[in-house]
Amino acid sequence: MIRWSLLLALWAQPSQAALVHFCWAGSSGYTMVGSMEFPDALAGAEVVTEADVTRFKIAGFKDGSPIGTWDATTRAPDDTWYLRYWPRLMQFPTNGEVPGPFDQGWNADGTAADCDEGEFGFNAGNYAQDFCLSGVWVEESGVEPQKPFIAQTTAPTDPECAGPALLSKRRLGR
Structure with missing residues (x-):
């Protein structure tokens, strides 16, 4: 009985997981x-x-107001749902850096128009990094495809990516 309880206790222990946060600043007041x-x-x-x-x-914002989550x-x-991330650099590869056939597709494919009604998504492809909202490409959210997209161990300080934890600002060496 004690062995069974010990085994259950070990299974109940949280697994060791790396946790990273990110804040993406698009155009026209769109952030994530x-x-x-x-x-x-x-x-x-x-x-x-x-x-x-x-x-x-993920959670998307327009001028600091929530527009959707996924x-x-x-x-x-x-x-x-496809994602590429370089953990040693704490960076999401973008555009020509992406290893393999896919860039970032988080409830939005390369057209950024395939999220369902009432849903939000993000795409980083060879044309732009941008949002999908209720099945519509939010063109004005887009930035150039090669814009650096980095992560960090601390959560962003605000949804506008303007605080001390500003991310997606600089490229890290590979």
Whole structure:
């Protein structure tokens, strides 16, 4: 009985996970904050993909007001979900840096128009980094595809990405 209780207690322990946060500043007052977790053992990996991520949430804003959220753990089967992340650099590769055929597709594919009614999504492709809102490409949210997109261990201080935790500002060396 004691062994069974010990085994249950070990299973109940939280697994070690790396947690990173990000804040993306688009154009025309559009911003996004988010966080993701993946197994701590992958912190030194070459790349982390959507298959490795155990928790992922994003929230979009226009001029600091919420416009939508998306959570990979509750995603629908037809939701676009692909992610590439360099954990050693704490950077999401963009444009020509992306290893493999996909850029970032977080409930938005390369057209940024495939999120469902009432949903929010983000896409970083070879044309732009931008939003999808209720199945519509939000063109005015877009920035150039090569804009650096970095992450950090502390949460952003505001949804406008203007506080001390400003992200997606500088490129880290590879």
